[in-house]
Amino acid sequence: MPSQGVKLYVQDKHVLTLCFPLFISFFVLTTFFGFYHLQVVLDNGILQVTISNPDGILTAIQYNGIDNLLAVENQEADRGYWDLVWNLAGSKGTKGKFDRIEATSFEVIVENEDQVELSFTRTWNPSLEGKVVPLNIEKRFIMLRNSSGFYTYAIYEHLKEWPAFNLDRFRVAFKLRKDKFHYMAMADNRQRYMPLPDDRLPYRSQTLAYPEAVLLVDPMETEFRGEVDDKYQYSCENKDNRVHGWICNDPPVGFWQITPSDEFRSAGPHKQNLTSHVGPTTLAVMHSVHYSGEDLILKFGSNEAWKKVFGPIFIYLNSLSDAGGNPLSLWEDAKQQMRIEVQDWPYTFPASQDFPQSxxxxxxxxxxxxxxxxxxxxxxxxxxxxxxxxxxxxxxxxxxxxxxxxxxxxxxxxxxxxxxxxxxxxxxxxxxxxxxxxxxxxxxxxxxxxxxxxxxxxxxxEPPRDGPTLWEIGVPDRTAAEFYVPDPSPMFVNRLYVNHPDRFRQYGLWERYADLYPDRDLVYTVGVSDYTKDWFFAQVTRKNDDNTYQGTTWQIKFKLDCAANETETYKLRLALATAHAAELQVRVNDDGKSPLFSSGQIGKDNTIARHGIHGLYRLYHVGIPGNLLLEGDNTIFLTQPKSTSPFQGIMYDYIRLEGPASSNGNKKP
Structure with missing residues (x-):
């Protein structure tokens, strides 16, 4: 295809597209119920992107003969957009006011043959207090010559004199055509044909323990009957969340969201976020409280100035040049494009002075x-x-x-x-x-x-260490992945994760604990048990016959070859991979005593329900007086007593018992 410059024009959304030789052209607009309905169109000859003006919401993406890749059955405001959830200062929990960010002004920042960059801005003022989040928000969109896609980024700003507030999450969402995009890919071993959104309708599915998870009982495509669909099964750590998206088979077209850097994302490389899920939907999550809870809410004071750039991310479109080619090769091409974008970071083309170049x-x-x-x-x-x-x-x-x-x-x-x-x-x-x-x-x-x-x-x-290792359980890698993850109930299966390294992503694994331990809790014997087979991946509650729940107490049994020195202290290291509305109590050699250690209630990670293998990392150090330990058999009791929900519990990362510093290391378990 001959090289063509980027064109920008404004049109009324009720008339046919008109293209002028100028790079930006305006023309007389018609009215609809007394109002102008403007659209801004970016066109580089490869794709055409239509954005509402001044809202800054994507209403259409035209590519490879498809007039619109976005969900034409949705309202225009519900196709491609930035959104956030916020709340008033002092609010509790992680729920808030949903805001599909609609800008109020439009500006052309860059306009030439090689690049067009647009700005859509919503400026806050005191008359908006309590109505919209107290932020200046600028959304930008960039199209480059010969680029099979477009970029978007945003700049959020809170001025010092503005009100305090909480910010729970913000992201970019794209909802695609359900008649076109049926195959989702986010990793080489995490890709599949997906159910339709219609399959999740009440008369075709059964809602499970929470609304996001449904059992498909009468899907339109019978191959999905009996499967669980849950968007959290497709979560991903930031460090691995570089490219994901969807493939359309007819014609073969890929829609990919590429994030070349994590620098603007919250909470570091191991934070887990949503990616793509049934909709078909693809998300670029900049910040969320998933797998962490209230600890990750952005809380702004009334005298706090703040400004941050989120993105750019790249929306990449690809297609097959060979009519007989395999549509799944579009995933390989998307990965290659991702590597190019990562290599090009930081981009040189964003025009905002708030985005520093290399x-x-x-x-x-x-x-x-x-x-x-x-x-x-x-x-x-x-x-x-x-x-x-x-x-x-x-x-x-x-x-x-x-x-x-x-x-x-x-x-x-x-x-x-x-x-x-x-x-x-x-x-x-x-x-x-x-x-x-x-x-x-x-x-x-x-x-x-x-x-x-x-x-x-x-x-x-110098990692925490007082004495020699007497015994250890697990691997200190901040996850519970090395422990025993059971097969799911046959009633609640996602076939993608059958015989998969991420088997922990199956729904309902928390209920398998009671199946495996119906009468008594887990007992682990050091030197005999194998943590990959005998240590359940999460210390969860047990469901009773009357649908109530009870806490659980796990035991670690070990031997000391000689009597402990009563005047010295042994150290128990407890590294947790996650916790949710839980408490960890430690007792030594007497389960009936008051706990030697209690964490108090910890965590709102909700990792157990959301099919993760870790949330926030926590590390506890418990000193055990030598007079509590015996020559021969000893038992450490780990109790999680909170029991109002199936999702309360703990995942351990690693447990170690150290001898006292003066030990010669010969006290073998």
Missing amino acids: HQRGNVSGRLLVKDRYVCKDYIPANGAYVGLAPPGDVGSWQSEVKGYQFWTRADEDGYFCINNIWTGDYNLYAWVPGFIGDYKYDVIITPSAGYDIFMGDLVY
């Missing part, structure tokens, strides 16, 4: 080593460590940090790391190392400068 950013590098004398006398290279810069805070605060930017990388096998393209500002350097518990923080504030490299030299992380 020469306006800095770099930080160094080496991370681990010092644990009970593992090795020498320093240990932090192989595969996650190393990042996030706003200053406490140790581990990055996982609940929601207002600033974060920049992460992984160390190589020798512990060397390099974090590139960092916004100028003040940061702490944080890290965690697979295979070791706890979090590292470099206490000195780091301030990268534009165009400069900071070399940190050798940094040393």
Whole structure:
């Protein structure tokens, strides 16, 4: 196809598209019930994107002979849009006011043959207090010459004198044509033909424990009968959430959402967010409270100034040049395009001065080593460590940090790391190392400068450790993935996850605990049991015959070859992968005593219900006086007593018992 410049024009939505030789052209508009109904159209000869003016909502995407890829059966405002959920300051919970952000003014920022960039803005003022979120919001859209797609990003701003408020989530949503897009892909091993939205209608499905999950009892496509559909089964960690979308078979067309960087997303690389799901819907989630709860609500004070850029993300469209080609090859092409976008980050073309380009950013590098004398006398290279810069805070605060930017990388096998393209500002350097518990923080504030490299030299992380390991359960990797995940009930299956590494994404696994342990709770014997087979992945409640629930107490049985030193303290390390409205109590050798340790009620992660294998990481250190331990048989009791819901519970990451510091390490379990 010959190269064609990008064209921009405005039209009335009730008349045929007119294209002028100028790059932006206006013409006399007709009226409809006394109002002008404007649309802005971007056209580069490959695709055509129609945006409502001044709302800034995508109403049509024309590509490869399809007049509109978006859901034509929906209202125009319900096709492609930025949205958010907010609430008044002091509000409790994670529910709020839904706002499909409608702008009130339109401006052309860039207009030439190579690029058009548009701005749609909603400016807040005191007359809007309580009606819309107190933010200035600018949505931008970019189309480039010869690009098979378009970009969008947004700038949110809260001025110091404006009211306090809470912000729960914000994202970009695209709803596609259900008669066209039936195949969804988000990873090489997470892709499939999907049910129709009609299959979720009340007369075709049965709502399960919460509205998002339904059992398909009479779907239009019989192949889905008996399956569970739930959007949370397609959640993904930020670090892996680079490209996902949908494929249309006739004609073969792919619609992909590509996110080349996580710098603007909240809570670090391991935060889980929604991707694509039945609709067909594809989401670019910038911030959410999923798998974390109220800990991740953005809470703004009345004297707090804030400004942040979200995106750009790229909406990529592709098609087959060979009429006989395999439509699934569009996924491979989308992955290749994703790699190109990641390589091109930070983009050079966004015109906003609020988005710094590469020469306006800095770099930080160094080496991370681990010092644990009970593992090795020498320093240990932090192989595969996650190393990042996030706003200053406490140790581990990055996982609940929601207002600033974060920049992460992984160390190589020798512990060397390099974090590139960092916004100028003040940061702490944080890290965690697979295979070791706890979090590292470099206490000195780091301030990268534009165009400069900071070399940190050798940094040393000393993970929590008082004495030698007497025994351990699990692998310290911040997930419960290594523990026993049961098969789902045959009544509640998503066939994608049968014999799949992510088997934990099946619906209803919390009820399988009572099936496996109908009369008594889990007992784990150190040296005999195998945590991959004998440690259930989540300590959940047990459902009774009367549909009530009860807490559970798990036991860890172990032996000490000789009597414990009564004057010394042993240390129990409990790393949790998630918690939801739970409490963790620890008792030693007497289940009837008051607990030696209680966490109090912790967590609103809701990971168990949403098919995750981790939420927020928590680490507890319990000192066990030697006079509580016996020569020979010992038992640690782990009780989770909260029991009003099937979703209350804990997932363990790793448990370790350490001997006292003076121990010679010969007290083998």
